[in-house]
Structure formats: structure tokens, C-alpha cells
Amino acid sequence: MSDLKCCVVSCDRPLDAAYWEAQYEAKTTGWDLGQVSPPIQAYVDTVADKNSRILIPGCGNSYEAEYLLEHGFTNITVIDIAPTPVAVLKEKFKNNPNIQIVLGDFFEHQGNYDLIIEQTFFCALPPTLRQKYVWKMHQLLAEEGILAGLLFNRMFESGPPFGGSKEEYQKLFAAAFDFIKMDLSENSIAPRANSELFINLKKNRQVVVNLYELEGITCSGYMETITEKILAIDAVLNASISSNFAEVLIVSTNEIETKILKDVIAYDEKYTIKKIKN
Ligand SMILES: C[S@@+](CC[C@H](N)C(=O)[O-])C[C@H]1O[C@@H](n2cnc3c(N)ncnc32)[C@H](O)[C@@H]1O
Numbered sequence: 001m002s003d004l005k006c007c008v009v010s011c012d013r014p015l016d017a018a019y020w021e022a023q024y025e026a027k028t029t030g031w032d033l034g035q036v037s038p039p040i041q042a043y044v045d046t047v048a049d050k051n052s053r054i055l056i057p058g059c060g061n062s063y064e065a066e067y068l069l070e071h072g073f074t075n076i077t078v079i080d081i082a083p084t085p086v087a088v089l090k091e092k093f094k095n096n097p098n099i100q101i102v103l104g105d106f107f108e109h110q111g112n113y114d115l116i117i118e119q120t121f122f123c124a125l126p127p128t129l130r131q132k133y134v135w136k137m138h139q140l141l142a143e144e145g146i147l148a149g150l151l152f153n154r155m156f157e158s159g160p161p162f163g164g165s166k167e168e169y170q171k172l173f174a175a176a177f178d179f180i181k182m183d184l185s186e187n188s189i190a191p192r193a194n195s196e197l198f199i200n201l202k203k204n205r206q207v208v209v210n211l212y213e214l215e216g217i218t219c220s221g222y223m224e225t226i227t228e229k230i231l232a233i234d235a236v237l238n239a240s241i242s243s244n245f246a247e248v249l250i251v252s253t254n255e256i257e258t259k260i261l262k263d264v265i266a267y268d269e270k271y272t273i274k275k276i277k278n
Contacts (some may be wrong), residue, residue, distance in 0.1 A: 225269070
């Protein structure tokens with residue numbers, strides 16, 4: 001059984017507001033396409049309801065929001081943790097009542113959206129936050145809500161961006177979302193050709209999605225054992241532990257009593273589990 005250190009890639013530099021702001025100030029924004037991403041443009045063209053409540057997290061310069069506005073959408077919210085792009089957007093869209101521009105942390109954001117657009121936000125987050133991302137997306141979406149956009153289908157040597165694979169995403173989003181689409185994108189920009197998946201994931205409103213804080217787990221072997229034990233609980237549909245073993249995402253048909261989870265992992269007394277409040 002090999003002992004894994006926590007967040008191998010990202011512990012050495014926190015990917016916080018200061019990190020992202022520094023990239024904007026230094027103009028080291030290689031991710032910025034300078035235009036709406038073509039697969040997202042094509043998808044937006046299929047959205048009939050111009051009053052859909054739309055969120056774009058980690059929006060950066062958000063050419064996607066601009067495209068939405070140009071095409072008559074009336075209820076757009078964008079959020080970014082870095083002040084510079086937020087200030088640019090506020091100036092660009094001042095006096096436009098159809099867009100709300102928020103400076104803040106996506107994970108603190110509250111709202112209810114019909115559509116959330118993913119464009120190089122997931123890959124910008126430390127991979128340790130992937131379970132939290134699924135939990136938060138599920139919370140922010142309305143009953144029939146859709147998470148649509150692009151995820152990398154390749155790995156990078158170091159990040160951000162942090163890559164991934166279709167197999168990983170299928171496991172991560174399973175049960176919390178219904179998979180309408182998760183296929184290789186056919187109209188990515190040339191440098192990203194054949195390396196992006198277009199996702200169209202519909203919130204599964206029949207399930208309960210909770211995130212729990214874990215303590216005491218230090219290696220992937222224990223992680224697998226605990227995942228299996230949680231999956232064996234009646235009503236649990238999916239369980240996914242973060243790569244630093246600090247959190248577990250549990251999708252179930254009904255609320256699971258914390259005592260049941262505590263008993264399941266208490267085969268070693270150093271393991272503890274605590275529900276994270278919304
Ligand atoms: C790789 S950039 C992508 C920007 C934009 N989506 C684009 O494609 O040009 C990632 C963005 O996410 C923002 N970001 C990172 N963590 C965030 C968080 N927790 N909440 C909100 N925004 C965040 C960064 O400031 C940055 O603008």
C-alpha cells in the first residue's frame with residue numbers, strides 16, 4: 001500500500017485570489033481565447049429560453065457572457081475571484097441590466113440557476129476541490145438545471161490547468177447528474193482540438209448530494225476501503241474521496257445519518273467524518 005502525500009501538485013502555491021490576480025496583472029493569461037469558445041457558442045445557440053438564469057463561474061474576460069448578451073439573454077451572472085477581470089467586465093457592461101458581475105469565490109456563491117457554463121474553471125481549481133465542485137454545482141442548479149461546457153480530456157505535466165479523463169469525470173459526476181452528453185468536442189479551437197470533452201450534465205434532483213470532511217486517512221489503499229464501505233450502505237449511489245483524502249462526496253437516495261457513516265468508517269478509530277454545511 002503506497003502512502004500518498006496530499007495534493008502533490010498544488011500545495012506549494014495556493015491557487016487563491018492573489019495567485020489569479022497576479023496572472024492578470026502580469027498578463028500571463030494563456031487560457032484567454034479572446035473570443036467565445038466555439039463549442040460553447042454552438043451550445044448557447046440551442047438554448048431557447050432567453051430568460052434562463054445563467055451562471056459563468058471563473059469567468060475571466062468572459063467572451064461567453066458577451067455572446068449571451070449579444071444574443072438576447074437577459075439573466076446572466078458571472079463570478080471571478082480576481083479583481084482585474086471583474087473590474088474590466090464591470091466597465092464593459094456598465095448600465096447593462098442583463099448581467100450581474102460578482103467579485104467572489106464560487107464556493108461561497110449562493111443562487112439558483114437553470115444553466116451553468118463551464119469554460120476552463122474546473123481545470124483551474126486544485127484537483128483536491130473536484131468533489132466540492134460537484135457538490136456546489138448540484139446546489140446551485142435549479143431542479144431541471146444543466147451544467148454545460150468543456151473539460152480537458154488530457155493530462156498536463158503541472159497545473160493549472162489540471163487535466164483529467166472521461167473515465168474520471170464519469171465516476172466523479174455519477175448519480176448526482178444525468179449524462180446527456182460527455183463526448184469529444186468536435187469544434188474546439190485548434191490548440192485544444194481532440195483534447196476537450198463537451199459536457200451536458202443534467203442535475204439529478206431525485207438524489208441527496210452531501211460533502212463530508214474526513215480525517216485520519218493518509219493513503220489511497222484506505223481510501224479505496226472506505227469508498228467500498230460507504231458504497232455498501234443502502235441508499236448510497238456514489239461515493240468519491242478527494243485526492244488529498246480530506247473530503248468525501250456522497251450521493252444517496254435519501255439523507256444518510258452521520259452515525260451510520262461514522263460506524264462504517266470506525267473500523268479504525270483515527271478515521272472521523274463530519275458533514276459540511278451548505
Ligand atoms: C483559467 S482561468 C479561465 C477564465 C475564463 N473562464 C476563460 O476561459 O478565459 C480561471 C479563472 O477562474 C478564476 N477562479 C479561480 N478560482 C476561483 C474561485 N474559487 N472562484 C471564482 N473564480 C475563481 C480565476 O481568477 C480565473 O479568472
